[in-house]
Amino acid sequence: MHDLVIRNGTVVDGTGKARFAADVAIDGGLITAVGPNLGAGKQEIDAAGAIVAPGWVDVHTHYDGQATWDQEMAPSSWHGVTTVVMGNCGVGFAPAKPDKHDWLIGLMEGVEDIPGTALAEGMSWNWETFPQYLDELEQLPRTIDVGTHVPHGAVRAYVMDERGARSEAPTEHEIARMSQIVEDGLRAGALGFSTSRTILHRSVDGELVPGTTATKEELIGIGRAMGRVGHGVFEMASDLKRDWKEFAWMGELSRETGLPVTFAALQSIAKELPLEEQISEMRAENAKGANIVAQIALRGNGIVMAWRGTVHPFRFRPAWLEIMNLPWAEQLAHLKDPAFKQRMISEDNQFPESDLIGLIMVVAGGWTLQYEMGPDFNYEPQQGETIAARAAAAGVAAVEYAYDLLMQDEGCGFIYFPILNYADGNLNFLEALQEADDTVNSLSDGGAHCGTICDAASPTFMLQHWVRDRAGKRITLENAVKRQCRDTALLYGLSDRGLVAQGYLADLNVIDLDKVKLGKPWLAFDLPAGGKRLLQKAEGYVCTIKSGQVTFRDGEYLGVHPGKLVRGPQAAPVAMAAE
Numbered sequence: 356m357h358d359l360v361i362r363n364g365t366v367v368d369g370t371g372k373a374r375f376a377a378d379v380a381i382d383g384g385l386i387t388a389v390g391p392n393l394g395a396g397k398q399e400i401d402a403a404g405a406i407v408a409p410g411w412v413d414v415h416t417h418y419d420g421q422a423t424w425d426q427e428m429a430p431s432s433w434h435g436v437t438t439v440v441m442g443n444c445g446v447g448f449a450p451a452k453p454d455k456h457d458w459l460i461g462l463m464e465g466v467e468d469i470p471g472t473a474l475a476e477g478m479s480w481n482w483e484t485f486p487q488y489l490d491e492l493e494q495l496p497r498t499i500d501v502g503t504h505v506p507h508g509a510v511r512a513y514v515m516d517e518r519g520a521r522s523e524a525p526t527e528h529e530i531a532r533m534s535q536i537v538e539d540g541l542r543a544g545a546l547g548f549s550t551s552r553t554i555l556h557r558s559v560d561g562e563l564v565p566g567t568t569a570t571k572e573e574l575i576g577i578g579r580a581m582g583r584v585g586h587g588v589f590e591m592a593s594d595l596k597r598d599w600k601e602f603a604w605m606g607e608l609s610r611e612t613g614l615p616v617t618f619a620a621l622q623s624i625a626k627e628l629p630l631e632e633q634i635s636e637m638r639a640e641n642a643k644g645a646n647i648v649a650q651i652a653l654r655g656n657g658i659v660m661a662w663r664g665t666v667h668p669f670r671f672r673p674a675w676l677e678i679m680n681l682p683w684a685e686q687l688a689h690l691k692d693p694a695f696k697q698r699m700i701s702e703d704n705q706f707p708e709s710d711l712i713g714l715i716m717v718v719a720g721g722w723t724l725q726y727e728m729g730p731d732f733n734y735e736p737q738q739g740e741t742i743a744a745r746a747a748a749a750g751v752a753a754v755e756y757a758y759d760l761l762m763q764d765e766g767c768g769f770i771y772f773p774i775l776n777y778a779d780g781n782l783n784f785l786e787a788l789q790e791a792d793d794t795v796n797s798l799s800d801g802g803a804h805c806g807t808i809c810d811a812a813s814p815t816f817m818l819q820h821w822v823r824d825r826a827g828k829r830i831t832l833e834n835a836v837k838r839q840c841r842d843t844a845l846l847y848g849l850s851d852r853g854l855v856a857q858g859y860l861a862d863l864n865v866i867d868l869d870k871v872k873l874g875k876p877w878l879a880f881d882l883p884a885g886g887k888r889l890l891q892k893a894e895g896y897v898c899t900i901k902s903g904q905v906t907f908r909d910g911e912y913l914g915v916h917p918g919k920l921v922r923g924p925q926a927a928p929v930a931m932a933a934e
């Protein structure tokens with residue numbers, strides 16, 4: 356008798372081939388049979404009318420702190436994700452000297468908008484070296500598997516102290532030491548190395564992430580650790596300045612190590628290279644034997660603005676500055692006061708001095724770029740849904756319209772502002788990229804940007820929008836599943852998952868595609884120390900199964916924790932004898 360049998364479902368197996376009717380049997384955490392008329396299971400799930408697909412593999416997350424204390428791993432786990440890779444973008448918490456804890460927290464808070472108080476209260480800091488951090492992760496079983504990169508920022512501060520934090524150049528000896536630390540991390544089970552090269556990533560004090568301005572010598576010098584160990588992915592978020600010639604060194608490193616280099620490919624105000632050039636430069640290097648992979652987001656990366664979010668359009672008005680530190684109940688009382696409202700919408704902004712002033716100004720008044728975010732919001736809004744358009748139609752000033760939107764639901768209304776990936780006012784540019792084999796679905800930033808986004812919901816969005824509802828060109832379910840399971844898993848050498856086939860990990864989603872729906876986002880204050888985060892639930896996941904155990908059923912967390920730390924690449928199963 357099998358441990359579990361999923362019966363009568365339609366299998367979308369992750370290879371990209373057409374769906375087929377089959378039962379799926381699971382024993383000992385692995386898929387043991389896929390086919391008709393399988394024997395009985397101790398537990399059975401009726402998947403009639405539903406899709407049976409592998410669990411999602413999300414390779415771009417920032418759960419580095421949360422994964423040390425939280426077993427549920429929301430919000431990714433609520434959206435059918437069964438494996439996450441974290442430690443992206445050069446930030447993380449190991450290695451860490453004891454006197455650098457607060458500094459690393461400030462870095463994560465600034466770059467990824469994860470409340471520092473939550474991190475300080477949540478983390479044990481029961482480690483100093485990267486291998487010790489992995490041991491700590493291994494102590495806590497959870498709903499999903501986690502794997503991680505060694506982050507450049509932490510390594511640099513560990514080796515170079517203040518000089519590393521100030522982005523000074525390392526000596527040759529220091530490069531060698533950093534490379535050794537990365538090598539030790541990879542040998543202990545890290546899946547790669549990550550770095551940040553964007554001015555958008557800063558600590559809470561406004562400092563750039565250590566390594567932001569690192570030279571090619573430093574990046575290649577450290578990256579060679581991957582070649583010595585024989586595995587690893589080099590991940591990078593970069594502004595892609597023309598004179599940095601990023602693709603040249605990425606190509607060089609990839610060819611030398613024989614390993615993948617992956618970067619965040621976005622339409623971004625901070626990137627000098629337009630997205631088409633990012634892709635064509637990547638392809639030119641790949642034509643010369645490199646393996647560079649573009650990480651693409653499936654929707655506009657932007658911010659969800661709310662009174663209690665991290666930013667909103669009134670953030671720089673004197674009236675807001677007066678009440679910004681009051682408890683919410685008192686803030687709300689002021690915001691409801693018509694005289695206060697009148698004053699705030701009529702006064703001028705007081706902008707800080709900043710090299711991001713262009714961005715600050717559109718946050719504070721880019722009404723043609725900001726959208727009303729009502730129920731059933733589809734994340735590919737049309738021009739008629741901008742605040743400017745809606746305000747004009749309603750015959751009120753845009754600034755007042757924006758104020759009133761934020762006041763909805765007792766001051767819990769939202770405005771959507773896609774800063775990145777929405778320059779065209781639509782997502783058409785992603786149509787071809789989702790058919791390409793040198794791009795992967797990514798950039799969910801799960802666990803991060805807690806006060807501004809909830810893109811951990813990306814796989815659900817993919818099903819709802821790109822597969823089912825989109826007005827323009829859609830993608831097939833088979834391709835979507837392959838991209839979000841198999842392709843992402845293989846990039847990180849996780850050959851044991853991402854397929855519904857005999858011998859693979861029994862990480863599965865049973866999905867009622869007609870019912871798939873993103874819930875309304877809300878701000879929760881449930882991180883340690885009451886830290887806030889934007890959350891969003893999903894409908895349509897009949898159940899999620901991790902290593903053969905049902906972890907979520909109809910959206911309900913069942914409190915079982917089959918997920919583990921993934922150490923290093925995982926081999927594909929050896930073909931098993933048919934039962």
Ligand SMILES: [Zn+2]
Pocket residue numbers: 415416417443444592800
């Ligand atoms: Zn990131």
